[in-house]
Amino acid sequence: RKQAHGLLDFNDLILRTRTLLSDERVAAWVLFRLDGGIDHILVDEAQDTSPAQWDVIRLLAQEFTSGQGARANVQRTIFVVGDKKQSIYSFQGADPEGFDRMRDLFSAQLLEIDQxxxxxxxxxxFRSSPAILGLVDQVFASQSGLGSQSVHLAYKSGLPGRVDVWPVFQKPDKAEVRHWTDPLDEVSTDHQDKKLADTLTSHIQDLIETETLTQLDRKGAPLHRKITAGxxxxxxxxxxxxxxxxxxxxxxxxxLPIAGADRLKVAAELAVQDIRSLLAFLALPEDNLSLAEALxxxxFSWSEQDMFDLAQGRDSPFxxxxxxxxxxxxxxxxxxxxxxxxxxxFKRxxxxxxxxxxxxxxxxALLGQLGPEAAEGIDALVSQSLAYEWGSVPSLTGFLVWLDxxxxxxKRQMDSVGDKIRVMTVHGAKGLEAPIVILPDTAERKDPKTRDIVDHRGLAVWKPNSKFIPNxxxxxLDALKSRQLAERDRLLYVALTRAESWLIVMGSGDIKEGRNCWYNTIHAAALAKGASPYITATGVGLRYExxxxxxxxxxxxxTTIREACVVPDWVAPSSTTPIWPIMPRAPSDLGGEKVVSGGLTQSNSNALRLGTAVHLLLETLPNTKQSSxxxxxxRLIDEDIFAAALQEAT
Known part of the structure; x- marks a missing residue:
C-alpha cells in the first residue's frame, strides 16, 4: 500500500538514508556535499537509538574524523547524551549496548587525529527528593539490570520526601458466587483489583482534602500547599x-477529575463503536444487531424496556x-x-x-454520557473518514470495511491535561514527572516471551519448541532472556524516578515473600533504609520519611477560573426552514408545455431526443459541405424530429 501511494514511514526514511550513505557509487559524493554543511551532530536520548540509527550517525560523522575537511578552520563536534538506565524501548529497536560501542568507536577515531x-x-x-533517590539507589544496589551502579545526588537536598508501601490486596481464597444473570465481564465485588482501585481512590480523596505537599521556591526556600488532583x-x-x-x-x-488513557485505540472507544453501529445499519438496514446497538x-438513548417492546413479538424478522x-x-x-x-x-x-x-x-449526546474524554475518539473517527476519502472512492460500505x-x-499528550489525575503506563510516562507517583501494579509478572524469530549469530532462526531446543x-536464548529481564529492571527504575516528593507503592494478587516482583524489591529496600510501620486503611504498611x-x-x-464563553446564536443548528429571498423566475420555471420552432410539442422524452439530435448535427455538419x-x-435523425432538429442546428 505504501508503494502504491508513494509513501515512506519513519523506518523507511532511516533505512533508505543508511542505504544511501553506504552505497559506494554515491556515498562519497553525498558525504562530500554534507561535509560542507554539517558542523555539529547532537544526539539526544541516545539510549533509545536503534542500530540502524547509529549507522546513520556513524556514517554522517565519518567525515568528522577523516582528517582535514572542506573547511579546515571549522571545529566540528559530535555531542551524545543518554541514560542507559532508562532504555526501555527494545520493542522499537532500542539498543542500550550500542551506546557503549559508539562511545568507544568515536573515542578511538578522535584520538587517531589528535582531537x-x-x-x-x-x-x-534535578527532580526527585533525597528520600526518593535514596530508595532508588537501595533498590538497585542488588539489581544488575541497570548495567552500572545507581548513585544519585539530589539537587533539591532540602526537599522533604516520602515512600509509602501498603499491604498487599490478596486474592480471595474463595471466589464470590455470582448469579447466572450477571454479565460475564462484570468484576466481582471481592476481586483484589477492584478492592485496590476503590481503596486507592478513597485515599486520593483523603489526601486532596486533608494533606499538604512541600515544595521549594526559586530561591530554594520550602513552602507547603494543598494537594490537588493534578x-x-x-x-x-x-x-x-x-x-x-x-x-x-x-x-x-x-x-475525581481524571484524564483519559494515555493511548486509545480508536476502534475500541465506545463512542466510535456507537457511531459505527449506526453506520452499519445505514449500509444494511437488515442488520438487526447494529440497529439495536445504535438505539x-x-x-438514541433507548431503554431496555423500549428495546424489549420493539423486539418481542414483532411482526417482521427485521x-x-x-x-x-x-x-x-x-x-x-x-x-x-x-x-x-x-x-x-448520497453523502460521503x-x-x-x-x-x-x-x-x-x-x-x-455522546459526550454527555461518556464524558469529555470520548471527544478524542470521535475526532479521530472524523479524521479517519477524511483519510479514507483521500485514498479511496468514498462509499459507506467501503469505509466500514476500511475502518475494521x-x-x-x-497518543494523548499527558503533560498538558490540566489539573487531573493521570493514569498511564510506565513506557508512556518516560520524560514526565509528578509530585506524587502511585505504583499499584507491582505483582509478579510472567517471564518475558521470546520472539518467534531469533537472531542467532547473524542468522534468522525460528525458535523451536522448548522441548527440542538444540544446545x-x-x-x-539465555542471553536474549537476560536482556529482557534487564529491561524489566530498567522499567522499574523509570517508574521510581518519575516521583518528585511522594512515592506510594501498592500491590494486588498472589504476591508471596521471596518472589521476584517489584513489590518485594521495593519493600525490602524500604526496610533496608529504615522505614517505620505505617497504619493504612487496609493494615500496617511501611513509611520512609x-x-x-x-x-x-x-x-x-x-485556581484559574475560566470565563464562560458566550456562544453566538448562529453556531447552533437551526430547526426552522430558512426564508429565501424572492428571485426572478427563469423561463424554464414558468411551467406549461414548451413549444419549439416548427410546432413540435415536447414531452420529456421528445425533448431529450431533440436535444441529442441537435448536438449531433452541431458536431457533424460543420465538417461537411453545406449543400449536403x-x-x-x-440519415442521422429520426423522421419525426428531422425538420425541427435541422432548423434548430442551422
Whole structure:
C-alpha cells in the first residue's frame, strides 16, 4: 500500500538514508556535499537509538574524523547524551549496548587525529527528593539490570520526601458466587483489583482534602500547599490489565477529575463503536444487531424496556421494518433514522458522520454520557473518514470495511491535561514527572516471551519448541532472556524516578515473600533504609520519611477560573426552514408545455431526443459541405424530429 501511494514511514526514511550513505557509487559524493554543511551532530536520548540509527550517525560523522575537511578552520563536534538506565524501548529497536560501542568507536577515531574526547556522567537529579533517590539507589544496589551502579545526588537536598508501601490486596481464597444473570465481564465485588482501585481512590480523596505537599521556591526556600488532583500520576505496567480499567472506573464513580488513557485505540472507544453501529445499519438496514446497538447508545438513548417492546413479538424478522410499522410509538427515532437513510446513498462518509454528530446532536449526546474524554475518539473517527476519502472512492460500505481493517491508535499528550489525575503506563510516562507517583501494579509478572524469530549469530532462526531446543541455540536464548529481564529492571527504575516528593507503592494478587516482583524489591529496600510501620486503611504498611514532611509557610493554590464563553446564536443548528429571498423566475420555471420552432410539442422524452439530435448535427455538419447538410441530417435523425432538429442546428 505504501508503494502504491508513494509513501515512506519513519523506518523507511532511516533505512533508505543508511542505504544511501553506504552505497559506494554515491556515498562519497553525498558525504562530500554534507561535509560542507554539517558542523555539529547532537544526539539526544541516545539510549533509545536503534542500530540502524547509529549507522546513520556513524556514517554522517565519518567525515568528522577523516582528517582535514572542506573547511579546515571549522571545529566540528559530535555531542551524545543518554541514560542507559532508562532504555526501555527494545520493542522499537532500542539498543542500550550500542551506546557503549559508539562511545568507544568515536573515542578511538578522535584520538587517531589528535582531537579531544570527553566522557562524563551527571549524578545530580534535578527532580526527585533525597528520600526518593535514596530508595532508588537501595533498590538497585542488588539489581544488575541497570548495567552500572545507581548513585544519585539530589539537587533539591532540602526537599522533604516520602515512600509509602501498603499491604498487599490478596486474592480471595474463595471466589464470590455470582448469579447466572450477571454479565460475564462484570468484576466481582471481592476481586483484589477492584478492592485496590476503590481503596486507592478513597485515599486520593483523603489526601486532596486533608494533606499538604512541600515544595521549594526559586530561591530554594520550602513552602507547603494543598494537594490537588493534578499532583497524582498513577503508573501501571500494561493497559490491557483489569487494574487499569478499574482505576479509571473508581475515579469516575468518585467524581475525581481524571484524564483519559494515555493511548486509545480508536476502534475500541465506545463512542466510535456507537457511531459505527449506526453506520452499519445505514449500509444494511437488515442488520438487526447494529440497529439495536445504535438505539441503545447515547445517540438514541433507548431503554431496555423500549428495546424489549420493539423486539418481542414483532411482526417482521427485521427490526427496521417493525420500527417503521410502529411509527406512532417511536416518531422521533423513526424520523431521524429515515433522514439518515435518505442521506446515506448520497453523502460521503465524512458528511454523514458530521450530520450525525452536529445536525442531530450526536456529539453532545455522546459526550454527555461518556464524558469529555470520548471527544478524542470521535475526532479521530472524523479524521479517519477524511483519510479514507483521500485514498479511496468514498462509499459507506467501503469505509466500514476500511475502518475494521485499520488499527489506529491515538497518543494523548499527558503533560498538558490540566489539573487531573493521570493514569498511564510506565513506557508512556518516560520524560514526565509528578509530585506524587502511585505504583499499584507491582505483582509478579510472567517471564518475558521470546520472539518467534531469533537472531542467532547473524542468522534468522525460528525458535523451536522448548522441548527440542538444540544446545547450540541455548546460549542465544539465555542471553536474549537476560536482556529482557534487564529491561524489566530498567522499567522499574523509570517508574521510581518519575516521583518528585511522594512515592506510594501498592500491590494486588498472589504476591508471596521471596518472589521476584517489584513489590518485594521495593519493600525490602524500604526496610533496608529504615522505614517505620505505617497504619493504612487496609493494615500496617511501611513509611520512609527521612526529613519532616511539612516545612515553610502554607501557600494558597491559585485556581484559574475560566470565563464562560458566550456562544453566538448562529453556531447552533437551526430547526426552522430558512426564508429565501424572492428571485426572478427563469423561463424554464414558468411551467406549461414548451413549444419549439416548427410546432413540435415536447414531452420529456421528445425533448431529450431533440436535444441529442441537435448536438449531433452541431458536431457533424460543420465538417461537411453545406449543400449536403440536408441529406446527412436525414440519415442521422429520426423522421419525426428531422425538420425541427435541422432548423434548430442551422
Amino acid at each position: 579531544p574526547f570527553q566522557s562524563t556522567t551527571l549524578d545530580y537529579s 499532583d497524582f500520576l498513577i503508573l501501571v505496567q500494561g493497559r490491557q490489565k483489569l487494574l487499569f480499567r478499574e482505576i479509571h472506573r473508581a475515579c469516575k464513580e468518585a467524581g 441503545k447508545s447515547p445517540l 427490526l427496521w421494518r417493525s420500527l417503521q410499522n410502529r411509527k406512532a410509538d417511536f416518531p422521533s427515532t423513526l424520523q431521524r433514522l429515515t433522514e439518515l437513510r435518505n442521506l446515506a446513498d 462518509p465524512f458528511e454523514l458522520i458530521e450530520h450525525i454528530l452536529t445536525s442531530q446532536g450526536g456529539r453532545t 481493517a485499520d488499527d489506529l491508535e491515538v 547450540t541455540l541455548t546460549p542465544t 527521612p526529613i519532616p514532611w511539612q516545612a515553610g509557610d502554607l501557600k494558597e493554590v491559585k 447538410w440536408s441529406g446527412i441530417a436525414a
